[in-house]
Every structure is written in structure tokens, then in C-alpha cells.
Amino acid sequence: MGQVWEAQDESLGRRVAVKVISLLAGGGSHGTEARARFLREARITARLQHPNIVTVHDLGETDTGDSRAPFLVMELVRGEGLDAKLRGGVVTLPDAARWGAQICDALAEAHDSGITHRDIKPSNILVMPSGALKVLDFGIARAADPYATADRLTQTGFIVGTPPYMAPEQARGFPEARSDLYALGCLLFELITGQLPFQAPDTVGYLAAHLTQAPPTPSSVSTGIPAAWDRLVLTLLNKEPDKRYQNAATLSQALRQLDRAYVPTTAGRSRVPSQVESRAALLGRLATAMRAAHDVGAAHLADALSRTQRVPRQLDRASGPASPAPEAALSRTMPGTASLAEDITQRRTRALKPEPLKHRPAPEDDPGAKPGPAPRRSAVRIATAVTALVCLLTVPVIPFATAQAVDTGEITSDEGTVQMALFGVMAAVLAIGVLLMLARNTAGRWLIVAGGIGLALQAVNATLFFNWIGLALQQVLPLAAIAAALSAVLALLSSSGSERQRPR
Incomplete structure (x- = not known):
């Protein structure tokens, strides 16, 4: 929908990311109305403040006459996209659970503010060097729809979202908060198996699959996936929103429980070698x-x-010789300890002789003695x-x-x-x-x-x-x-x- 530039904020002396929405560039009353609506939507999403959400610092329009386009000034995040991680082919179950929980935390914050993402996919997720995640473009897909009207998000001929990750109700033009959870289910399926739940040659094929086909279980695609993961992902991929997790916060707790309960395995394409164990283990x-x-x-x-x-x-x-020491008995069952047991026994016998022993009687033995x-x-x-x-x-x-x-x-x-x-x-x-x-x-x-x-x-x-x-x-x-x-x-x-x- 546009381009992203790295820039220098001259007022505050910091590096930022500037996203120019070239999709909405152009003149005429329709373009002006679309840009104004985009800026209104962007102001709402800019209110989101969360560690897992990229912060929006500023917004505006380029001043180039008929080629004017809206832009966002955002936090510059140094990290690697989940799409690049997937191309590497090594994603562990603990990483998938931990990353999924952080995405849920970001979604919970947005949903509580009445904002849906509508375009959860690997390229919109950045993994920072610390291991924390940042979710990009909250609400941008909706705001950048040039055909949207005040009372309806999508008209015929324009689809908001990415078809391989699109919920059935979103494909019909009626997205809701749990549509983001469906998209996250597709993303988690891809992380733990290395492939999407549905395969299709084009957009129409993907939409038809989301609307009509039952998703496979992750364990049938990649070996070594626990049954708990199958249940969680299939719940997210249910065609009916009411049968999915009710909110992102509940899903976040379920993913963190999977992270804590993980047992390392070597099976499956997306598994990591057994010697690399999770922090939970x-x-x-x-x-x-x-x-x-x-x-x-x-x-x-x-x-x-x-x-x-x-x-x-x-x-x-003690007034007589010591009884046989336990060390002597030990020497009979452990070869090589006879001399040691004999030496210990002799030392104990000498220590128990009353004449050389210098010991103050205990108070209970000598009532007249002062406590030592x-x-x-x-x-x-x-x-x-x-x-x-x-x-x-x-x-x-x-x-x-x-x-x-x-x-x-x-x-x-x-x-x-x-x-x-x-x-x-x-x-x-x-x-x-x-x-x-x-x-x-x-x-x-x-x-x-x-x-x-x-x-x-x-x-x-x-x-x-x-x-x-x-x-x-x-x-x-x-x-x-x-x-x-x-x-x-x-x-x-x-x-x-x-x-x-x-x-x-």
C-alpha cells in the first residue's frame, strides 16, 4: 500500500520510520476524502501505547499538489520479520508460543480500545534482538481502503486483508475482533508446521478454502507436535467466531501455558535439535x-x-571401648575402605578414653555447672x-x-x-x-x-x-x-x- 523510509527527526534528534501511503495519492474530491478519512483513522490508532505495538509519533500529508499522499511517522524498529524467520525454516514450539502470546498482548490492548488489526501476517510482525515482538500497522488496512464509506468497510472489488490469513467473516466483509484471532491461528499453524493451513493458487482459492474447507491438524502436517497445540490451533481456525477463543487475553494465557509445559523434541521440520532446550524446560x-x-x-x-x-x-x-563403628560395616560392602574404617575406629576409640578427654559436662549431667x-x-x-x-x-x-x-x-x-x-x-x-x-x-x-x-x-x-x-x-x-x-x-x-x- 506504500513505501517506508528511514528518516531523521530533526526536532528530537532520533531515527524514525516514515510510511507514505501511496495507495491514497492523487487529486480530486474522492482522493481528498479518502486521505482525510485515513488521517482520522490513523489518529485513533496512534493512541495505542504498548510494548508490543509500534508507536506512531506523527502523521500528515505530503505537499506535492496533485500527488499528495498521507504519511505516518513511526518508531523505527530494528528487527527481523517473522516472514524472514519462516524462510530460515527453524522455529521452535517455545518460540511460537512466546511470540504468539506477545501478539495476543498487543491485540488485547487494541481490541480493548475498539481497534482491530485486520491484517495479521508474518511480514507485519518484527522480532527484535531482545526476543520481544512488535506488531505493525494496527488499523492501517482499514484506514487505507480507498472504497470504504462511513457505514461499511468494504465494497465489491476491494478486499481488506491478506487472503491466506483471512477469516471467513472478514472475507464476507464483516470483520470483528475475533477475525484477528483467526489470522493468528493461521500464523501459528505456519510457525509450527512450516506451511499455511490452506494451499491455493490465487486469492479466490484461498477465500473459498477459508469459507468451506476444514483445516488439517498441525500434527498431521509436521510430526512431534503435541495434542495441546492441535486443540489450540483448530479452535482458532473454527469457521464460527463464537467457537474460537473469546478474546486475545484468554488466548495469551493458553499460549503461555503451552510454553511452560513444552518438552523438547527432535521430530518435525520446524523442530530444533534436542540439545537446545527451552527456557521453560x-x-x-x-x-x-x-x-x-x-x-x-x-x-x-x-x-x-x-x-x-x-x-x-x-x-x-562413655567409659569403655567404643562399639564397632559404622565405618567398619561400610568397609565390608565397599571394597577399598578397610584401612579408612580402621583408622576412623582407632581415632574414635582414643577420643572416648575418659582421661585425655577435655569436655565440659552438659548442664543436664551436672546441675551445678554453668551453661557453656x-x-x-x-x-x-x-x-x-x-x-x-x-x-x-x-x-x-x-x-x-x-x-x-x-x-x-x-x-x-x-x-x-x-x-x-x-x-x-x-x-x-x-x-x-x-x-x-x-x-x-x-x-x-x-x-x-x-x-x-x-x-x-x-x-x-x-x-x-x-x-x-x-x-x-x-x-x-x-x-x-x-x-x-x-x-x-x-x-x-x-x-x-x-x-x-x-x-x-
């Missing part, structure tokens, strides 16, 4: 690991604490372990916030991958530190310090910059940051206290 593995760490910590916490309280009493009451520092150290250790476990239960919100930041374009996908990797390392360090500390290993304190500081910094970063995760999860982020920092501080206190009070 990575999050799932991290969540599974975190749950396992929580379960292990909870199962061993009570047992480890009870053993800690029994050790002083057993040392005081051991109970205080034990209390700090318990508090450290409990706080670290609380941290492990709350910090899974950090990768979720990171994923949302990537989806909204606040950070790039590479930055998101780095954040995910750092989170996995810090969470693993903290979990291992808790287990070692419960086993009375001093190395556990330092692992808790390192993991707690790292997770606290990540939680603070998420609190400051990731604002797309909802109010409920935003409440969890400060709790995660506090728990992580507190666990690190308590581990430091426990470590310094044990070093000051170590027997000489």
Missing part, C-alpha cells in the same frame, strides 16, 4: 532440583538436631539452617521473574540465560551448605554465606527491575532477599563463634 528442571533439596533438608533436619543434642551426653558417659557456649552455638546453627531452608522455599520466584523480564524485552535472552545459570549455581551452593551444616561440617557455613549473598543480590535485582510478575510474586521477592541475606549473616556468626570457642 530449564525452569522446570531448576524447580525440580529445588524441591528435591527442600525435601532432603526437611527429612534430615529433625534427625540431625536430635543427634547433635545426644553427642555431648554420649561422650561424657555450646547451646548458644547450637541455637545459631539451628537458626541458620531454618533461615536457609526458608530462603530455598522462596527464591524460585527469581527465575520466574527473569523469564518474564525476557518475555517483556527488559533483558535479552542471553542475559536471561546467564541469570538462570547463576541462580542454579547459587541455589545449589546454598542447599549443599545446609546439608553439610546439619552434618556438623564447618564447610557448610561458608557455602551458606556464599549462596545466601548471591541469592540476596539476585532477589534485590529482580525486585528493582522485573515488574511483570504480578503483585503476589512481588511480595515474595523481598522475603526471598531478606531470608537469603539473613542466612548468610547467621552462618557468619556461627562460624566466628565456633572459631573463638574452639578447644585448645
Whole structure:
């Protein structure tokens, strides 16, 4: 319908895109009326402000006499069209779900403002380097119709839209908001299978197919497509608008659920190799690991604490040689550990001899003795372990916030991958530190310090910059940051206290 030029905004000193609608160029009363109507429609669409919609900065008419044409000054977007992505032949299911959800977000914003796009197709979608999408030309197809009248969009001989993606009711001249969802269904079908749902040699063939033919299931065209994708796409391609998704917001939620539930596969033309996994799969593995760490910590916490309280009493009451150590039994089932078990047994026997043992009796064994520092150290250790476990239960919100930041374009996908990797390392360090500390290993304190500081910094970063995760999860982020920092501080206190009070 026209040409797009890159230009310099001399007033604000920025690069912009100028779209000249040459379709409406020309003189006469009809041309003047069509341009005036275009500018009225363009002013309405210029009100749309959304991260996934290209912003319109200005509009006007070229001043060249009989060749006057309307133009739009728009945000200049550096990106790659979805049509170019499709020509590359590699589109993953997670990418299709994530891109489709962002298109739905843009459509929901426009539909709420009473604006339909009418021309959703790959060339009207730009993918930025950050992975975020921009939808172009909202309402332009309708505004640029030179045959439109005040009460009817289309007259005989002119079709608004692109036939391979056109909804049946739009082909009849009665488009509505759910016509955009039908076009998005055609686009999603093409993304996940590599071809359009209908094949035809010309415009008439495409329109007849949309009006009369039943679409194939995506899995019958390309292998490896889950049944959930079949259901979603076929719902969008229903001939009756009332049987499609009721609005773009509902469809956006369904697509994001598909992204989270995706399991990598190698089948199909549009599949990516199995070693390249989606961010959703990575999050799932991290969540599974975190749950396992929580379960292990909870199962061993009570047992480890009870053993800690029994050790002083057993040392005081020991008067004979030690019983056979578990290490000796272990050596019978694990070859190569006999000498190690013998050495451990000898060390334990020497330690249990009453004469060289220098140990202060526990308060329950000697009522007249003053409480020593051991109970205080034990209390700090318990508090450290409990706080670290609380941290492990709350910090899974950090990768979720990171994923949302990537989806909204606040950070790039590479930055998101780095954040995910750092989170996995810090969470693993903290979990291992808790287990070692419960086993009375001093190395556990330092692992808790390192993991707690790292997770606290990540939680603070998420609190400051990731604002797309909802109010409920935003409440969890400060709790995660506090728990992580507190666990690190308590581990430091426990470590310094044990070093000051170590027997000489």
C-alpha cells in the first residue's frame, strides 16, 4: 500500500520510520476524502501505547499538489520479520508460543480500545534482538481502503486483508475482533508446521478454502507436535467466531501455558535439535532440583538436631571401648575402605578414653555447672539452617521473574540465560551448605554465606527491575532477599563463634 523510509527527526534528534501511503495519492474530491478519512483513522490508532505495538509519533500529508499522499511517522524498529524467520525454516514450539502470546498482548490492548488489526501476517510482525515482538500497522488496512464509506468497510472489488490469513467473516466483509484471532491461528499453524493451513493458487482459492474447507491438524502436517497445540490451533481456525477463543487475553494465557509445559523434541521440520532446550524446560528442571533439596533438608533436619543434642551426653558417659563403628560395616560392602574404617575406629576409640578427654559436662549431667557456649552455638546453627531452608522455599520466584523480564524485552535472552545459570549455581551452593551444616561440617557455613549473598543480590535485582510478575510474586521477592541475606549473616556468626570457642 506504500513505501517506508528511514528518516531523521530533526526536532528530537532520533531515527524514525516514515510510511507514505501511496495507495491514497492523487487529486480530486474522492482522493481528498479518502486521505482525510485515513488521517482520522490513523489518529485513533496512534493512541495505542504498548510494548508490543509500534508507536506512531506523527502523521500528515505530503505537499506535492496533485500527488499528495498521507504519511505516518513511526518508531523505527530494528528487527527481523517473522516472514524472514519462516524462510530460515527453524522455529521452535517455545518460540511460537512466546511470540504468539506477545501478539495476543498487543491485540488485547487494541481490541480493548475498539481497534482491530485486520491484517495479521508474518511480514507485519518484527522480532527484535531482545526476543520481544512488535506488531505493525494496527488499523492501517482499514484506514487505507480507498472504497470504504462511513457505514461499511468494504465494497465489491476491494478486499481488506491478506487472503491466506483471512477469516471467513472478514472475507464476507464483516470483520470483528475475533477475525484477528483467526489470522493468528493461521500464523501459528505456519510457525509450527512450516506451511499455511490452506494451499491455493490465487486469492479466490484461498477465500473459498477459508469459507468451506476444514483445516488439517498441525500434527498431521509436521510430526512431534503435541495434542495441546492441535486443540489450540483448530479452535482458532473454527469457521464460527463464537467457537474460537473469546478474546486475545484468554488466548495469551493458553499460549503461555503451552510454553511452560513444552518438552523438547527432535521430530518435525520446524523442530530444533534436542540439545537446545527451552527456557521453560530449564525452569522446570531448576524447580525440580529445588524441591528435591527442600525435601532432603526437611527429612534430615529433625534427625540431625536430635543427634547433635545426644553427642555431648554420649561422650561424657562413655567409659569403655567404643562399639564397632559404622565405618567398619561400610568397609565390608565397599571394597577399598578397610584401612579408612580402621583408622576412623582407632581415632574414635582414643577420643572416648575418659582421661585425655577435655569436655565440659552438659548442664543436664551436672546441675551445678554453668551453661557453656555450646547451646548458644547450637541455637545459631539451628537458626541458620531454618533461615536457609526458608530462603530455598522462596527464591524460585527469581527465575520466574527473569523469564518474564525476557518475555517483556527488559533483558535479552542471553542475559536471561546467564541469570538462570547463576541462580542454579547459587541455589545449589546454598542447599549443599545446609546439608553439610546439619552434618556438623564447618564447610557448610561458608557455602551458606556464599549462596545466601548471591541469592540476596539476585532477589534485590529482580525486585528493582522485573515488574511483570504480578503483585503476589512481588511480595515474595523481598522475603526471598531478606531470608537469603539473613542466612548468610547467621552462618557468619556461627562460624566466628565456633572459631573463638574452639578447644585448645
